[in-house]
Amino acid sequence: MNRQWVLDSYPQGAATEETWRMIETDMPQPGPGQIVVRTKWLSLDPYQRGRINPAANYTAGVAPGGVMHGGGVGEVVTSNHPNWAVGDLAESMAVGWQEFSVLTPDVPGAGATNRVPEGIPPQACLSWMGMPGLTAFVGLTEMGRPLPGETVVVSAAGGAVGQLVGQIAKLMGARVVGIAGDDAKLAHCRNIGFDVTINYKTCGDLDAALSEACPEGVDVFWDNTGGPIHDAVLSQLAFFARVIICGRIAVVNKAPHEDIGIRASSRLIVTRASTHGLIVFDWWHKRDIAMRFLRKWYEAGHITFREDVLDGFESVPKAFVRMMAGENQGKALVRL
Amino acid sequence: MNRQWVLDSYPQGAATEETWRMIETDMPQPGPGQIVVRTKWLSLDPYQRGRINPAANYTAGVAPGGVMHGGGVGEVVTSNHPNWAVGDLAESMAVGWQEFSVLTPDVPGAGATNRVPEGIPPQACLSWMGMPGLTAFVGLTEMGRPLPGETVVVSAAGGAVGQLVGQIAKLMGARVVGIAGDDAKLAHCRNIGFDVTINYKTCGDLDAALSEACPEGVDVFWDNTGGPIHDAVLSQLAFFARVIICGRIAVVNKAPHEDIGIRASSRLIVTRASTHGLIVFDWWHKRDIAMRFLRKWYEAGHITFREDVLDGFESVPKAFVRMMAGENQGKALVRL
Known part of the structure; x- marks a missing residue:
């Protein structure tokens, strides 16, 4: 039998454990060129909240009754593919919340199935050697491009992407300021090299704390949260700043009718839009x-x-x- | 005698004719390498509103009692410069609101003094052959880069920059939608090639009008206004849209304490920041x-x-x- 978590109904506001229900189905059968893996690790990521909204997002979502999307690592239990053998470890965004899944190794792009490299913990393919690692790498090297001595501010600094953004920005020679709402997360950030951390829940005046942490302004803002933190950092951008709008966890749970103010970050993420200030x-x-x-x-x-x-x-x-x-x-x- | 308009006091909200007072001073005397011009044309541009705010903007402003900044065209009446003769026509951002001004022709950059080319009306150096022309040219060719068939939306479409953005975007093969609040301006826009125009004051539902005008979304948004028009267009961006934040005339008059909502466009212009939506x-x-x-x-x-x-x-x-x-x-x- 294959156990699956399927979407019970679209959540209003935050998802709860009742948003999904577990069902049992038959073991899946692989077609030609396919493999079946037994799930060993599943990754939980904020983008998944967007998959269980009825509104269109940047990719197709999960309908009620459907298996929840998600990336994972699995061990091959059946193979109809010449390059994959029973016992191989595979990583794929196409695993989903189920104990067994059918993967098609030759699909290119984001649905691809990758072999777990030797010599790293397999779950690293879901974190620093996986999607969060790629996110931090391309966002900093292609968009943020911090120069040595520039100040990089990261929100949700202790999260999967935030930890990596901070460390890669340090390797690039930048000063790094991390924002989060939890002292334990921020202690971890300092341990891995963040120069300054700000607890937005307890700092009192976020504008003043940012201003003290970034006396020459913010050169690169990596925004994982949207909402009031986004507003505060934008008010302290330095000349020719670069803003990477990567997440909006502060507002993603809001129901469509809730007032979140005039904040464009959802649309700017979904459309991959870029904005440019023009002074002739x-x-x-x-x-x-x-x-x-x-x-x-x-x-x-x-x-x-x-x-x-x-x-x-x-x-x-x-x-x-x-x-x-x-x-x-x-x-x-x-x-x- | 030289008549000058000097700033009387910083305006609260919109400037009025009483914001400035006229004074008479002695004729200015040129130093070595300088020229004196008699003003023939003065240019009025929205950026000038930012020059009479006490708050820092992207360049130094005018203090009460100072001659108002502004670009103009003048005829040389005295020359201490070997390449300039009496009767030559000069264009410069450094003219100011006065009948006679001293210019230093060899200053580079935005304060430069340029010779008015033969064969064009001299005042074109203040419009399509001048600062508004450069603005539209670089914003479209360096930032917006519309491809043939893409949809470009321009706010304040009938203004100095808006007219040029629409026409250059048409030359680049784009569809152009102009927004303004005046039917006469919009009729002019259609005459010079805009495909669709929207009067935001009389269209009733701006979201619906935009959606009808841009059925595949907005690929390039040239924002001259900020405010509610900015919000409406951002909500209809197409994938990989480019937004050029060039002006904010809808909110520039607001006093510092007035609530204009959470809109970052002022800071995004002043800092020349760029923002990027990131989907891994x-x-x-x-x-x-x-x-x-x-x-x-x-x-x-x-x-x-x-x-x-x-x-x-x-x-x-x-x-x-x-x-x-x-x-x-x-x-x-x-x-x-």
Whole structure:
């Protein structure tokens, strides 16, 4: 028999142990090229909360009655695949919350089945050698790119991703500030090299604690929580800061109708959107190329431009007030 | 005599015509290498509102009693510079709200003095051949990078930057949706090639209007306004959208104590910050390189990792609930 945890019903707010029920089904049978593994380790990760929402997320969710999604490590018990033998250890995001699962080793990408490397604890494939490790690695090396001496702030610092972000950022030469709500987690963070830790539940004034921890501002913010911590760190970004919006555990449990304020992080994660602050004065070195194109487009008739002209030096403040009120039709100018 | 508009006092909320007062001073005298120009055109731009706030912004502001900052075009009336002759036309951000100003032609960067090119109306140096043109050009070519067929949404579409963003985005092959609060502005936008326009004041339901105008979502959002329009467009971003936060005219007038909701756009502009949504499943092609580094760092003792293990298949929902409540110390795992 195969025991499975299936979704009982979509949770309102936080999931509880009653969100799932255990069922027993027949042992699964492998098709050609497939293997059956007996689950040895299962990984619990915040992304899984998003899989049990009725609303669309970045990937298909679990419907009530379906086996809960999740990554795990299993030992091969049946193999129809020439490269996999009984007793091999496999890691896959496609295991799910069940004692036995059928895996298709040749699927590429995030559903892939990987061999557990020799010489590491098998469960490392679910943590620092697995999905959380990849998350921290690409987020820091491709997006955050901290330079030596820059300040990196990590929320949910003691979590699977947070621990790794802090340690990799230290290897890259950054100062690391960790935020969490539990002194034991923060003691662990300091033990593994975080320079400063902040307990957002007990520090009193988070803005003041951040300001003290980051006197030159925050160069890289790794956001695992969203919510009020996100707001506080954003208010102390340094020039040309990079923000990696990786999680939103502070707001993910909220029911759709609950007021969580105007916070875009859910949509910014799901869409992988990037935002850029634009100050044209940083780009003056591009002026010549810009003007060459703009003039060419203008002379070809591709660009027309409307002006809103007031006359006389006396009218300058009036023109400004008109422009700020949106009453101008086109570029606001004063002709003397 | 030289007439000047000087800041009378910092405005609370919107500036009014009484925010400035006109004074008369002596004609300015040029030093070595300098020129004096008689102002012919002055440019009014929303960034100027930020210059008359007491709070620090991205550049130094105007103190009460000081001449208001602003770009303009002037005709040379005195020259101590070998390359500039009386009668030449100069454009500079350093003109200010005054009839005569002293310019130093050899200053580089944003304070530079540029010769007005032949063959264009001189005031074009304040619009499509000037700072608004450079803004639209670099924001689209360096940050937004719309591909042919993508949808670009522009707020304050009829303004100096908005008009150009729409036209350049069309040249790049994009569909362009313009938002403004004035039918005359929007008619102009349609005349110059915008595909769809939305009057946010009269459309009734902005979310519905956006959804109809952008059935596949918003690929590039050029935000000139901040505020509720920003919120509405962010809620309809497409996958891998790019957001250029260029202005915040909807909230710039608010006094510091006014509640504008939790909106980060001011800080994101001032710091030129970039934000990135991270979904690790997009990065599976980086898995091998990530694992190679992670293992090397682990074996060198640079990475340690804490696990929070529960035993038994029965405990999976309990482990999930613990993890979501933050009660786990380290990576949440279940061992079967």
